[in-house]
Amino acid sequence: MVDARTLRSWRAVGVLAFAIALVVASGPAPAMGRTANTTGPPAIADAPPTDPDGDGLYEDLNGNGHWGFPDVNLLFQHTDDPRVVDHTAAYDFDGDGQVDMQDVLALFEHDRLVARATLDPAGSVTPGTTVTLDGRNSTASTSIDAYTWRVNGSRVGAGETATIEVTDPGPKRVTLTVRDADGRTATTTETITVRSADQRVIGYYRSWSRYQRDYRPADVPLDRVTHLNYAFLDVRSNGTVVLGDSWGDRQNLRAFRNRSRAHPETTMLLSIGGWSYSEAFSDAAMTPERRERFAESAVRIMRTYEFDGIDVDWEYPGGGGAPGNTVRPDDAHNFTLLMETLDEHLERAGEADGREYTTSIAVSADPEKVDRLEWDRLEAHVDLVNLMTYDYGGPWSETTGHNAPLDRPETAAVDSVSEATRSFADTGYPMERVQVGVPFYGRGFAGVENGTAHVGQAFSGTPDGTYGTSGVYTARDIEQRLNDSAAGYRFHEAAAAPTLYLPDREILISYENERSIRAKARFARRSGTGGVMVWALGQDPRARLLAAIRAALTTSDRPSTAYK
Template sequence: MELNRSATIGITALLITSLFGGAAVSAATESGLTADFSVRDDTIETGERVGFMAEPETTNTWVTDLEWSFDDGATKRGWWQTHRFSEPGNHTISLTVTDNTGATDTTTVTVVVSGPGDETNTDSGTNSDTDSTAETDNETALESEYETWDETEVYRHGDRVVWNEQIWEAQWWSQGDTPDNARVWERVSDPGANDTETVDETSDTDRSQDGTETDGTDESSDTNDTDQTDETDTQTDTSGEQPNRTETGESSEDMRIVGYYTSWSVYDRNYTPSDVPLDKVTHMNYAFMDVEADGTVSYGDASADPQNLAEFRDLKAQHPNTTMQLSIGGWSLSTHFSDAAATQENRERFAETSVDLMQKYDFDGVDIDWEYPDGGGAADNSERPDDPENYVLLLEAVRQELDAAEQADGREYELSIAGATDPHKTAALDVPGIAAQVDYVSVMNYDYTGTWDSQTNHNSKLFSASDDPSPDRFNAAAGMQGWVDEGMPKDKLVFGAAFFGWGFDGVPDQNNGLYQSFDGAADVGWSESGATDYQYVSELLESDSSYEQYWDDEAKVPYVYSARDNVFITYENPKSIANKVEYVVENGYGGMMFWEFYGDREEVLIDEISNTLNDR
């Protein structure tokens, strides 16, 4: 932070008793872990925010937690933190770093903070009519209320700064974005006002997305092989790799955090129900139950489901406030949905058998994931022209069965659906009819690209970049707005995020691998061909210097490319998740959903959702 008017605003020096700008370094642990952090401001006074950045070192391990402790009793977690000191004097800040082996190391720095300076502007009592004096007085007034914008600081929605003698307010999570970036900042029209005009970010939602898993982006064959020259889009991103932040607390009122657990997680993943952080979500949806042609709902995996569901039933006693739902269908088990919804008899059987299974395991609701009622799902799915109409009738039957169960059991049961993100698919449905039956809709804002596609792109972009060759509707903002436009109340719409990514092999060294052709799926960690997650990518970036991380500032997502291996990876990191949560809150949507728990087994992204909500 550059503050050079000490005579005007009374700032005194910040003294650091260890290495300035780099902090004290403790002895390395046996695992090679060394705690280290830097102070990002060289002057500070009481009430002014000072920034800290963790800079730990590891050897063959990775950081899982960073806890900051301040001598005023405050504790925080994360790579970046800021703090305001209310009292002048000596203050100590400690950082404790933990790695994946459980090893810890702590370092402490002391700073000296002064109260408001007693220097005054010697011209304040004179009558000066010069323009320069007036400008200085105005700038002084601005800076005395808000700090100067700093490219190293992390700003969240509502933070205000001074830049170019104007006050600006952050509309999103931001670091390094100059305030003239209209996507991120809004200039406060009246420098003396406390209120600002609300930025309508939905105006950018004309650029959209696709939500199908295998339809992918067939319409994006119009490729753009021109090298991307926007430095903003190709800069190396160093702020996105934020380790675990586990201080979550309660989320915003009525804001859902929905996570899916898959039955197959217990196999090669060895990720069991007891591993699921049920205290960090409002809803856990168990995927998937199967549906037969006559409407009968049964186990999707007869071996794993009974054991998993019984374990979740036992865990329910420890987490009574977490809503547990049975999810039916999914991409692979939507084969007979059309048949099940075609007749009243089948619909009633579907409702009865699904609710019976729900009650057997003391679950709290039913989630229907029919992919898709308007067609375009797996090749062997049954389809009918009247599926959209029958879909509403099926939901109505389930809702009636749940209502009867509520009367019998003396408790409330929820009904939800998972919906496509492509606005064209949403427009084919009776959305008001759906809205009348469901508690919420999880919009699957991912799979805009994949190894089934013809070129690389972002898996879960918030917006479409200006040079994105895929259709304008293939982005999350357009997907959410598509449901609103068709009549779904915003508070019933839950934003679906991907706790997985895709890796592409044989990608030419152009445009850092983005919007390029590829030869096939890359081996990037998961048993599923081409699939990966944040933890794997983070370890890859740390262990292999040929893999470089980039940030697409228009799409608001990271990506990774290795020119040596010709591998491109699209995935989510804490920064992109924070942007999505900010978008959800600012647009009045009903919460966040993610697919799925195993993709964030270190709980870094889950904590980012909770922390961003709690910062509101």
């Protein structure tokens, strides 16, 4: 009887001798892998073949769940069998597009020691997280005698599995080295990123930025945000979630899919709705069938582009959004049912994909809109809440005012960021999962004849803004306007907000600069919230405001528990 070890010594004789040896060879051989998926080509032996290492090639021809020398013999005997020839892709071990004697030799010489490491949790984690290292999917032709785990070069464990507790922020290279009975070794490396102990920075990327501002996925500084929300997908009345711009969205989402592979530490969510795409939300959430369709279609797009979750931005359940939105008395309750259905679908997808997916919602800072929602039920199905604490002052106001005042100035009739945050805490939703919203844009007022007071003054219209948008100026545009020597700048201490007056045009702009952004980020941290949400990336293309947020969130001040 000729076994596999003998064949190794005959290899130099050539394929002919190899073939002769296969004819006379018989009997069992050492196992070459782990039990694997049993779907694939039809059976050649007693059981269907399997793909033990998941590479798309069916090395286990006899279907016993292992990859070994009998499978080499079986391929040799059936290279002309229609069950093999008609499934060339499954048996093309040498990659030449056909199945012949070279594939038999390639199967015999196939990699017989493969290291595979699985990390749980994977991607991005917080300090203090315990991570399980699992090497049980590694494969060998004989047996694996040793497992060695290292993190950034330092040995942390041995055995098929190990656990580590990560503490210091930054990327960690987890390396698994396996050694088989013949003394050979194989190595694989996975990376896990430990986020700094500060809070989240969630940035919205607007899909239309590629047209209006030529701000593309490649321009987004993913190293400065913990989460990226892609805005927006549309929803139809029947519940189906669709791309708002079939061409542009595909270009953007493919680009973010590629970037996410290089930035696993950044959680990417697909955001559905927004001000312009909330018209049909009430219809979509109205029936169980439509809610199912919403969840199925949203999850399908999410998985297609390898995103990490879904953000729902219904503006707003029960009314108060754009003119023409459908509104029903049951919107708030149906919103709860919609989020429950979405969460169920994401859980099933996570179980199938071996990971967890994230749900989030964007919520108005208006207490009346907040109080409509069923927070006692939403808490179990919504991981994160982004509070839209901006747009306090604008064209709808009676007098000039701040876009996002931290505290209410004495002369102002509007609410403030701090008041809205305190009010939201009354819902009982965990504040460590809530992000305080900050705008990367300013709002302008036209016809302001006297700019000395800046706020609380009469105005008579709305200026064009940066791109012809009604009174909206990007941070970059405002920064350039500050170079105008005639411009009047003022920082309002109580509001922690700057204003800019352009006397030649009688325009007043309320906006954010690095000083005001730091104040709001410090407030978010000290208040025990989860961090900061930004609307929107691209309005600050040089990322100066993002840098200010990160700096304010990474200090050593201990957060209070005032809003927990």
